[in-house]
Amino acid sequence: MSGPAIELILMRQLASHLVMPIFVVDPEGNLLFYNEPAERLLGRRFDEAGPMPLAEWSTGFTQRDEAGATVRAEDLPLAVALREHRPAHRTLWITGDDGVARHLGITALPLEGAGGRHLGAVAFFWSLDERP
Amino acid sequence: MIQKPIELILMRQLASYLATPIMIADHERTLLYFNPTAEAILGRRFAETQEMRLEEWMQALPLYDEMGQFIPPEERPLPTVLRERRPVHRRLRLRGSAGDLRLIEATVLPLEGQGGRHLGGVIIFWELDQP
Amino acid sequence: MKVTLWGTRGSLAAAGPETVRYGGNTSCVEVRGDDGTVLVLDAGTGIRRLGGTLGSIASVDILLTHLHMDHLQGLGFFAPLYQPGLEVHIWGPPSSTLNLQQRLLRYLSPPLFPVRLRELPCRLTLHDVPLGRFRIGGLDLEADLVCHPGPTVGYRITAGETPVTYIPDHEPALGVQHFPSEPAWTSGFALARGAALLIHDAQYADEDYPRFVGWGHSAIRDVLAFARLAGVQRLMTFHHNPGYSDDDLDRLLEAARRTRPPFQILPGREGFTLEL
Numbered sequence: 001m002s003g004p005a006i007e008l009i010l011m012r013q014l015a016s017h018l019v020m021p022i023f024v025v026d027p028e029g030n031l032l033f034y035n036e037p038a039e040r041l042l043g044r045r046f047d048e049a050g051p052m053p054l055a056e057w058s059t060g061f062t063q064r065d066e067a068g069a070t071v072r073a074e075d076l077p078l079a080v081a082l083r084e085h086r087p088a089h090r091t092l093w094i095t096g097d098d099g100v101a102r103h104l105g106i107t108a109l110p111l112e113g114a115g116g117r118h119l120g121a122v123a124f125f126w127s128l129d130e131r132p
Numbered sequence: 133m134i135q136k137p138i139e140l141i142l143m144r145q146l147a148s149y150l151a152t153p154i155m156i157a158d159h160e161r162t163l164l165y166f167n168p169t170a171e172a173i174l175g176r177r178f179a180e181t182q183e184m185r186l187e188e189w190m191q192a193l194p195l196y197d198e199m200g201q202f203i204p205p206e207e208r209p210l211p212t213v214l215r216e217r218r219p220v221h222r223r224l225r226l227r228g229s230a231g232d233l234r235l236i237e238a239t240v241l242p243l244e245g246q247g248g249r250h251l252g253g254v255i256i257f258w259e260l261d262q263p
Numbered sequence: 264m265k266v267t268l269w270g271t272r273g274s275l276a277a278a279g280p281e282t283v284r285y286g287g288n289t290s291c292v293e294v295r296g297d298d299g300t301v302l303v304l305d306a307g308t309g310i311r312r313l314g315g316t317l318g319s320i321a322s323v324d325i326l327l328t329h330l331h332m333d334h335l336q337g338l339g340f341f342a343p344l345y346q347p348g349l350e351v352h353i354w355g356p357p358s359s360t361l362n363l364q365q366r367l368l369r370y371l372s373p374p375l376f377p378v379r380l381r382e383l384p385c386r387l388t389l390h391d392v393p394l395g396r397f398r399i400g401g402l403d404l405e406a407d408l409v410c411h412p413g414p415t416v417g418y419r420i421t422a423g424e425t426p427v428t429y430i431p432d433h434e435p436a437l438g439v440q441h442f443p444s445e446p447a448w449t450s451g452f453a454l455a456r457g458a459a460l461l462i463h464d465a466q467y468a469d470e471d472y473p474r475f476v477g478w479g480h481s482a483i484r485d486v487l488a489f490a491r492l493a494g495v496q497r498l499m500t501f502h503h504n505p506g507y508s509d510d511d512l513d514r515l516l517e518a519a520r521r522t523r524p525p526f527q528i529l530p531g532r533e534g535f536t537l538e539l
Contacts, residue, residue, distance in 0.1 A: 009477035010146040010438045016413050017139045019244045019359040036360040087239045087256060089221050107219050107239055109256055112151040124241055126219060135446065135453035138408040144448060145438030246414060247357045247394055 007113050008032065011122055021125040024111075027118045029054030029082055041104075041125065043097025054079075061096045068093075077108035081121040085110045091128060103128040139245045140164065143254055157210055158252035161186040173236065173259055175229035186211065196225040200233060209240040213253040217242045223260070235260045264402070264422040264539050266460065267293040270309020271531040273431070273466050273480065273502030274333050281508035286533025288312070289333040290431050290502060292462060296422055300400030302326060304418060304429050306338035309533065314342035322350035324399050326392070326406075328431055329356055329415035330366055338367075339376050347384040352399075356406075356414040357391040364389050392416055409433050410450035411479040419454040425539045428458040428495070431502045436485040437477060443492040455493035459539050462531065463490065465500035468507075468515055483519055490526055498524070501531040 003009075008024065012033045015022040021038035025031050031052040039045050042060055052060070058073040065071050071092060073079060080088035089107040096102075104125050111119040136144075140158060144165045147154040153170035157163050163184050171177050174193065181189075190205045197203055205211060209220040220240045225233040238257040245251050270276075270288030278287040289307030296302075301317065303310060303325045310325075317323065323343050328334060343349050355363040364380065367389070371380050380387065392406045394416070405419040409430055417430035428451075435450040436442035446452045455461050464481045472482035480502065481489070490498040500519070503512055512530070519528050529535070 003474070003476060006438055006476070007146060007149045010142055010149070013410065013412060013437070013477075014139065014142040014146060017142065017245055017408065019246060036358065040360065086258065087221075087237070089219070089239065105219060107221070107241060109152065109239070113149060114151055116151075124219070133447070134456065135407075135450075136448055138410060138450055141448055141450050142410070142438070148440070149438065246359050246408070247391070249394070 004032075005113060005117070005119050007111055007119050011111065015122075023078065023123045023125075024120060025054070025078055025082065025122075026120040027082065029058075029079065031057040032120065038125065040098075041094060041096050041102065061094050063095075064093045066091060066093075077106045078121050078123045081108035081110045081123075085112065085118070136164070137245060137249065137251050139243055139249075139251050143243065147254075153257050155210075155255040155257075156252065157186060157214065157255075159214060159250045161211075161214060163189045164252070170257070173228075173234070173257070174226075193226060196227075196233060198223050198225065198235065200225060209238050210253055210255055213240045213242050217244065217250060264297065264420070264425060264427065265293075265295045265536060266427060266462075266539065267295075267313075267536045268309075268499075268501075268531060268533055269293060269313040270305075270307040270337070271501050271503055271533055272307075272333075272505055273464070275505045276308045276333075276336075277505035281510075284509040284532060285503055285512050285530065287505075288533055289336065290328075291337065292429060294402070294420055294427065296401045298401035300324075300402050302399065302402065302420065303341075304328070305334040305431060306336070306341065307333050308337040308340075310337035311340040311342075314340070317343060320349070322352065324352040324354065326404075326418055327353065327355040328417065328429070329411065329413055330370075331413070331432070332370070334431070335367075335370055339371055339378055344383045344385050344387070349385045350388075351383075351385045352388050352390060354390045354392045356408070356416045357394070358414055362389070363391055405454060407451075407454055409454070410435055410437050412477075415479075417451055417454045419458070422539075425459045426457065427460045427462070427539065428455045428493075429462045430454060431462065431464055432479055433464045434477070434479050434481055434485075435489050436481065442485055443488050446492060449489070449492060451489065452493055455489070455495060458493065458495045458497075460497045460499060460529075460537065461490055461493065461495040462499045462501045464502045465515075465531070466502050466504050468504075468511075471504075483515055487519060487522060487524055491524060495526050497527045497529055497537075499529040499531045499535075503531065 015035040024033045063071045077088040108123040147167045155166040195203045243251040270291035288309035290305040291309030292304040294302040403421040406416045409417045411432045466480035467482045
């Protein structure tokens with residue numbers, strides 16, 4: 001059967017229902033999908049941007065640590081989750097296309113299917129400036 | 133409740149496919165599901181425990197901090213997430229089937245749906261190698 | 264309550280001699296309460312003809328299950344929108360990021376459509392559908408999110424003791440290893456349980472579905488299983504594949520009936536009317 005793995009299909013549908021920004025990437029870090037709340041972070045609708053290679057989406061916004069230093073792409077939680085096959089989390093200041101700096105927490109999880117299948121990773125973002 | 137919210141349904145379906153240990157609870161503090169990989173760490177099968185109140189679950193599975201000190205129920209990651217609706221990440225220990233204290237790392241995320249719906253929380257955890 | 268089908272095709276309007284009997288218009292269902300309440304379920308291309316039949320009404324409520332084009336494309340051609348002063352309510356699934364007006368404007372504005380929402384002469388009110396129970400006129404409604412890409416709701420409409428459920432785009436079997444599983448863990452179950460009439464997505468023949476897993480629609484086999492699980496009295500197949508001819512749909516319907524389900528199976532044909 002062709003088409004995306006069932007885990008990615010389910011993840012994408014789940015992401016479309018949840019209100020926290022969510023990114024889904026493939027094992028190479030290519031951005032497969034981000035939900036509507038994530039569009040605010042990037043300043044671009046997914047429908048307009050489409051899937052993006054890691055080199056493109058990771059430079060589409062600037063990310064700084066709590067001290068203001070730039071965070072390298074390979075140190076982002078998604079990259080860590082993909083590389084080390086374990087969850088990763090940190091807080092960051094992210095500035096998207098709209099020029100607004102947002103203080104965010106990011107948790108990234110590897111998507112590991114049965115039988116040792118590495119499917120990619122998912123990152124959840126939540127605002128540290130606002131509370132529900 | 134006649135039917136779970138779609139977000140919990142999708143989360144459970146996703147969890148059933150993933151090799152990462154995952155547990156799901158709703159906002160009413162009911163443990164709804166844990167997947168087969170979680171069963172191996174917890175030493176219990178979901179088919180046997182079924183859904184249960186969180187209080188009952190926490191009594192059945194006490195948790196300890198990294199130093200082995202008992203964690204009071206309301207200070208555990210999941211009740212914290214359900215109460216404060218923010219993610220929690222923590223290392224802790226639980227007792228394995230052989231009675232040993234196993235070190236795990238847990239990430240617990242709130243599940244927040246459209247329209248301000250607070251649906252519950254999802255726990256992703258994994259066992260850390262013993263030093 | 265009287266239910267009339269004005270468009271039963273899914274994904275894309277499919278006019279042509281091979282689709283005349285079931286119809287080629289996309290999703291639109293009219294529900295009329297005995298008190299005169301008029302509900303329009305979805306605004307596919309079928310809504311255009313419906314608009315010409317409503318006569319003098321005080322108000323009309325359009326309930327959108329979601330905003331995919333096949334459920335929206337007819338909206339700009341719905342005649343009541345152009346009646347000065349007529350009260351028109353449009354309901355749509357909630358979104359955390361954009362209100363319904365912003366989402367509708369993606370279609371109902373240039374360059375995709377020459378008329379803007381604010382230019383419509385009717386008295387238009389837009390609503391986010393509450394996820395739960397609410398009332399319109401003499402009808403009790405319930406809306407809930409269902410398994411389909413993007414925020415999508417189904418509706419349960421009850422007049423007295425008679426519920427009608429409308430879930431035109433739905434893939435309840437997605438990710439379920441042995442479908443159906445428990446009712447509490449089945450998308451759409453609460454809306455469909457015990458329905459006198461379930462109007463449900465039946466887009467794929469069983470042999471076609473594997474190529475479209477995750478697209479948000481159901482194989483006939485899964486529709487039958489869902490209807491059985493929900494204990495419905497009647498199942499109306501809906502959201503027909505635009506690539507299936509009338510003869511194809513007849514065959515699918517006949518095959519479904521041969522499984523001898525514990526409910527009546529009705530063909531979702533344009534123009535079909537049912538009084539409940």
